[in-house]
Amino acid sequence: MPETRELAGGKNFAAVTTxxxxxxxQTQLVWVDVADGKILLNTETHRRKYRNVRRDPRITVVIRDEQDPYRYAEIRGHVSDTVTGDRARAQIDELAHKYIEGPYPPDAIKSERVIVLVTAERQTFIDQNAGVAD
Structure with missing residues (x-):
């Protein structure tokens, strides 16, 4: 859905429920990105949300437009893959440049970084100024 890609690609936060x-x-606010039709999240392997999706891959991601809080996308799906190593470490820096306009602070990393790839099973885009698109 193009609206979901737009929101995930922008400087918008996501509420992730596992x-x-x-x-x-459990719901937490996180940075978010999109690539190849998947929602990308980045966390650390010791975090509860990562342990949750390793055990139960069901996940819901809500991305709100920071410029217009009446526009948001809900993605219900599952974690289809994870990526660790150098690529995950590089991606957190990419997200940091997007959100805080600088590198991710290395002293903030407590365990291995991991990219969580979310495959959508259902997407809904809400623009309360215009209506709902499924």
Whole structure:
């Protein structure tokens, strides 16, 4: 969906919801990107959200337009792949340049970086100024 690509490619934050071991939901705000039709998230391997999706790949991502909070996309899907190593480390720097206009602080990294690739099963774009697009 072009609106989802636009929002994910912009300087917009995403609310990411994963399933805890108890079955309850956990939501966190994260940086987001898009490539090859997948939503890209970057985290560390010790983080709860990563452990959650390793156990249960179901995920929901909501990306809100920072310039117009009445525009947002909801992506319901699953984690289809992960990427670690040099590529994951490079991608967090790319995201940092997008969001904070500088490199990611190396002392902030506590464990291995990982790119989480999300495949959409359902996408909804909401523009409350104009209506809903499925």
């Amino acid at each position: 399933v805890l071991p108890s079955g309850r939901l």
